[in-house]
Amino acid sequence: MPSVNDRVLLAVESSCDETAVAVIDADRRVLASVIASQDELHRRWGGVVPEVASRAHLERILPCLREALDASGRSLADVGAIAAVTEPGLVGSLLVGLTAAKTLAWTLGVPLVAVNHVEAHLYACRWAADGEPFPAVGLVASGGHTSLYDCRSTLDFELLGTTIDDAAGEAFDKAAALLGLPYPGGPALERAAVGGRADAVPFPRAFLHEPRLEFSFSGLKTALLYAVRGQPNARQPPPSITPERLADLAASFQAAVIDVLAAKCEQALAATGRDTLCIGGGVAANRALRARLEQLADRRGIRLLISPREYCTDNAAMAAIAWDLLEAGRVSPLDIDVTPGLVRKRDQNAAPAKLTSPAANASRR
Ligand code: KG4
Ligand code: ZN
Numbered sequence: 591m592p593s594v595n596d597r598v599l600l601a602v603e604s605s606c607d608e609t610a611v612a613v614i615d616a617d618r619r620v621l622a623s624v625i626a627s628q629d630e631l632h633r634r635w636g637g638v639v640p641e642v643a644s645r646a647h648l649e650r651i652l653p654c655l656r657e658a659l660d661a662s663g664r665s666l667a668d669v670g671a672i673a674a675v676t677e678p679g680l681v682g683s684l685l686v687g688l689t690a691a692k693t694l695a696w697t698l699g700v701p702l703v704a705v706n707h708v709e710a711h712l713y714a715c716r717w718a719a720d721g722e723p724f725p726a727v728g729l730v731a732s733g734g735h736t737s738l739y740d741c742r743s744t745l746d747f748e749l750l751g752t753t754i755d756d757a758a759g760e761a762f763d764k765a766a767a768l769l770g771l772p773y774p775g776g777p778a779l780e781r782a783a784v785g786g787r788a789d790a791v792p793f794p795r796a797f798l799h800e801p802r803l804e805f806s807f808s809g810l811k812t813a814l815l816y817a818v819r820g821q822p823n824a825r826q827p828p829p830s831i832t833p834e835r836l837a838d839l840a841a842s843f844q845a846a847v848i849d850v851l852a853a854k855c856e857q858a859l860a861a862t863g864r865d866t867l868c869i870g871g872g873v874a875a876n877r878a879l880r881a882r883l884e885q886l887a888d889r890r891g892i893r894l895l896i897s898p899r900e901y902c903t904d905n906a907a908m909a910a911i912a913w914d915l916l917e918a919g920r921v922s923p924l925d926i927d928v929t930p931g932l933v934r935k936r937d938q939n940a941a942p943a944k945l946t947s948p949a950a951n952a953s954r955r
Pocket of ligand 2: 903
């Protein structure tokens with residue numbers, strides 16, 4: 591009988607609008623990573639519709655499981671453990687992945703490991719590292735989250751601060767919609783910004799110089815709205831949106847988000863004394879952000895680990911963190927439930943913090 595380490599981890603991620611399955615071996619090599627995106631289903635609404643997302647997960651989960659196993663060259667007999675993302679996310683979406691994972695774990699008689707989606711985003715930085723990524727300051731910037739963590743180890747993350755309104759990716763998505771760009775807005779806005787002047791429009795940068803590890807992007811969004819449609823009661827109409835104006839608006843908006851993300855990372859590094867910075871989540875795919883953080887790392891002489899671009903947006907490979915949890919004995923009972931909200935690790939018994947999570951804000955994405 592082979593030990594669990596000779597076997598593979600089958601990981602399922604369905605917290606929002608991607609149905610994802612990955613097969614990862616005990617050396618954390620990703621043997622297969624399958625992602626069925628639902629972008630085309632949600633595009634016409636300009637954001638994720640939770641009920642549509644759950645139903646699409648139901649249709650896609652079994653084909654994704656089969657495809658991932660086939661692509662990995664392994665079979666169900668090789669599976670030593672099942673990982674499922676159980677928090678945070680859309681409740682219906684999470685339930686589809688978790689139910690599939692529970693069923694497989696029970697049928698195969700292998701352990702089930704519950705994974706936190708945000709911690710998994712940070713774990714993806716290990717594929718940018720030679721050795722262990724943590725301890726580090728971690729920033730997750732995605733469509734549902736913009737949060738800073740003190741990552742003590744792969745088993746110990748402390749939330750340092752988060753957004754008080756929109757997430758950075760959500761702000762990109764809304765800004766793109768205002769500019770007439772397609773969903774998801776982040777990649778479209780990044781493309782539109784090429785050749786634009788980052789200092790063309792002086793957009794606000796919330797809390798930039800305030801000593802607080804929090805973010806706010808709603809004022810920035812309103813400022814863009816006024817720049818596009820004009821101030822209420824303004825005497826002059828706003829400048830028309832020529833291709834040059836569009837590029838300037840996109841570049842200025844992107845620069846405002848990046849300035850804030852970089853400044854808060856720097857504050858968190860100073861506050862914790864850490865010398866490694868890990869960045870994950872969909873917004874970490876943004877090339878201008880990556881370049882800015884490289885500059886920051888050079889200036890401060892710190893180690894920078896940004897998730898490889900293929901593992902920035904939602905995927906199941908990042909649920910490889912389940913190997914670390916499994917090795918530490920953190921197996922989940924088969925009656926475990928999903929937890930839609932983001933829970934502060936130091937305060938597990940308190941009500942979920944009032945944070946921007948996909949579950950609370952899906953319609954805003
Ligand atoms: O991590 P992710 O797939 O889902 C959540 O956990 O929320 O992140 C998706 C978000 C979307 O808001 C998308 O617009 C944003 O990441 N995003 C980007 C880029 N690529 C994806 N934002 C800025 N620049 C990009 N290149
Ligand atoms: Zn995510």
